[in-house]
Amino acid sequence: MALRGLFTRGSGRPISVQSLHKTMQRRGYALSSYVVTPNELNDALKKNAPTTISSDPRVVPICAAWFLPNDPQGRKGIEIFKKKRIPSARFFDIDAVKDYESKYPHMLPTCEVFAEAMAKLGVRKEDELVVYDTEELGIFSAPRVAWTMRVYGHPRVHVLNNFKLWVQEGLPVEEGPPMVPNITTYPIPSYNTDMVVKYAEMKTIGYDHGKEGAEEIQILDARSKGRWEGSEPEPRPGLKSGHIPGSINVPVYELLDPETKTLLPPEELKKIFESKGLDPKKPMITSCGTGVTAAVIELALKESKFGSEDDRRLYDGSWTEWASRVSDTSGLIKTKTGV
Template sequence: MASTLCSRTFLAASHRLITPSLLPQKPLNLASFLTRRGFFSQLGSYSTAYRSARAMASAGIGARAGYSTSSSVATNEPVVSVDWLHSNLREPDLKVLDASWYMPDEQRNPIQEYQVAHIPGALFFDLDGISDRSTSLPHMLPSEEAFAAGCSALGIENKDGVVVYDAKGVFSAARVWWMFRVFGHDKVWVLDGGLPRWRASGYDVESSASGDAILKASAASEAIEKIYQGHSVSPITFQTKFQPHLVWTLDQVKNNMEDQTYQHVDARSKARFDGTAPEPRKGIRSGHIPGSKCVPYPQLFDSASQTLLPAEDLKKRFEQEEISLDKPIMASCGTGVTACILAMGLHRVGKTDVPVYDGSWTEWATQPDLPMEGEDSSS
């Protein structure tokens, strides 16, 4: 009965909040969405109703497993299940991040979708906002100082465990998992199957439940901007410890072409890799970096559940492409997003030190003097 009451109250509150006048009809950035009249005025009634419903239904949730990011989940395992997250969702030292992001040609707005439905209590992590502002390349890794400022604005501390998810299943969440690891925070996991699996399991979502989360997302982006403008930001609650072996530059990839110390694996589709399909960004040549091999990232997931394959199946998948797990491996893709899925899969099989080429194909292909293979290699 409590569960039914929770669902009815939740749905009623959702319908009060999500109205045609409030939802943007065209994609909006975070700042413009926040300024819409009436947005925050409707949050209060929903949040109160939702909290009351959750309290009444809490007895029906069942006993939660004891939570400790240092003991209940191993840091050598890159994912957690939706059941685990549901059991530990309200623990105070666990932060959940919605890191949804989409390719330019998908015409989807992750901020708007976050407003419509997200895991209760999740913060929004803006992949484009928490990025390097000194380059024209998209969502490149920010500086240590900038990442610390952005995470601090979100309210993340070093004691926190972090679970990242996205609305596609497992896509951009892997990039944020990698970012935290690059900056020395190992207590980070990707939600296996993401928001689709969470919803398919029957677990609740919030609709614009937290104005505080939106303000924090905006504050994080503003903090990053201040850092790149040379200003200081405080308070800083998240300390970084840069792990340079997990991120590669263009020069490192060029050097590896000569000495071939690392096997180079590309996460893009076979058609993009071969140069028979255009890149999603205009003006980018098609093809691949010489010496690299293609393992399209969707092949690392179970086709039915869209969860990460077991370790033995992952090993077989890489071995099919003649990639030796006994030798060093580095990963790339289009702009450093899906390469992190390869790094995540390799992490599961014990290779926890796989670097990602941050600029990836978008950086490489825009350098006219660099070699390439594929359909456009003669142009």
Template sequence: MDNHFVSTDWLADRLGDPDLVIVDGSWHMPGSVRDPHAEYLESHLPGAVFFDIDAIADKDTDLPHMLPAPAAFAGAVGELGIADTMTIVVYDQFGMATAPRVWWTFKVMGAPNVLLLEGGSPKWRAEGRPTESGPVQREPQWFEVRLDPDRVTDFGTVLARSRDREAQILDARPAARFNAEVPEPRPGLRGGRIPGSINVPASLLTEAGAMRSPDELRQLFAERRIDLSRPIITTCGSGITASALALALEVAGAKDVSVYDGSWTEWGANPDAPIA
């Protein structure tokens, strides 16, 4: 078993394990007509609980789904029946799109054993494996947070690093948004990119709903002259695909990766933030 992923076979063999919890981390872009919670209630992996990315978030900011305070996170996931001592397996409805954000959130909060389901829900369903509908009520648990602040970066740090020619800031948005060729999906945001940032669209990180191999990812980053031995900051629109990019960097062997949580939603709305 990789230290990031588990297979559908591995998970199928452990359904019902009291020390394992399955988490549906599906989320949809703003303006989408789809409701991830409604889709979860309609059909989900057996015993899975729903992690609401927009709800388990900082309520004291206008920015979307920013990291919650540690106590708020602990309370929310404890109510879902998740303890820090459990093996946590996260999946989403796309394969490997939004589950990495949930994985990253648990990692920031110190979960020692959080993994992603290779291929996610699409692979599970394609193999004819069981699903169920309706809510799942687990026994409440205690989640002890051990915050890892090195995994998250704020506006001030990114602003300072953007002025450093040696900084590595990677943007996971599609190229058309990175180059301001199309408007941002959130109204009121300027188009463009953080000066000096490098575009690594999240769509390049996966194939058929699964993360590409470590060798393929290393090649992808090498083509963009990214040094995996040096610190890297990832960003995107609102911290979702930046988390997938952080995961891909870790899989490729990077050791010092942090996510700019506010991402372009914060940067593009701030008149003091320089834009290329």
């Protein structure tokens, strides 16, 4: 994503985009790709570790640990973060940084709420952020947090591939109570509406599916096959399972290595998308249960360069909003036998 406008150092002096790029180059920023390996992050942290003294851009690890509400072990992201984390990491709570006026879980927050959350994390606009998941899940909710940061225009964001490998490779970790970051001044950002789809538009797309002359928009659903088919229950009690008319099931686990839970190599991801009958020339919308793992599909599309980034969006409310709002008689909830 391109850098726009002016940013402010800790001293309050404005710096231009050109100056920011020069500063990053001078301080040895090596994270050129969106998805980074543990060793790449470790090397970058050695060169640009967060400090309370310098106001220069830093590399800051962001833990996005999150578990489904029906997690068998009752695990909580913040608890996992406190037990084991990358040194100097901050915790981004997707259940807290949300739209408080919405009844649906962790919908995108207002620009003001996002800026306040980043300030409390001790993050500055010019910092380079690497978002990572839990050791247990590999890649799960980190892509959602990274995508959120992109929606609000943070200039340099990456996803770690992944913390499970970080631990296995013996890279440094911290345990126990985390540090309390110094609060920064994070400017209130703008909201990139081109990256997001809302319910009203999705409903129109659902009704138009299969009609002559309708735009051929591909909807990719990250939930399990059983939930997509309507043969397995949703993790939220009382919510109907099934899928949006015309949606294509792309379960998250198919995009990850079964052992390491890392994102598969770009060529393998591309083959998976092709096997689903997806057309990279047509617009795509990613969806899931609540908009979290939909971002894993977006991550895989971005990493494999499948389709145009300008033609890819994420349905924020995803299945939880959809199944809660469409009526039983609308025909907008399909099952395996009613594709």
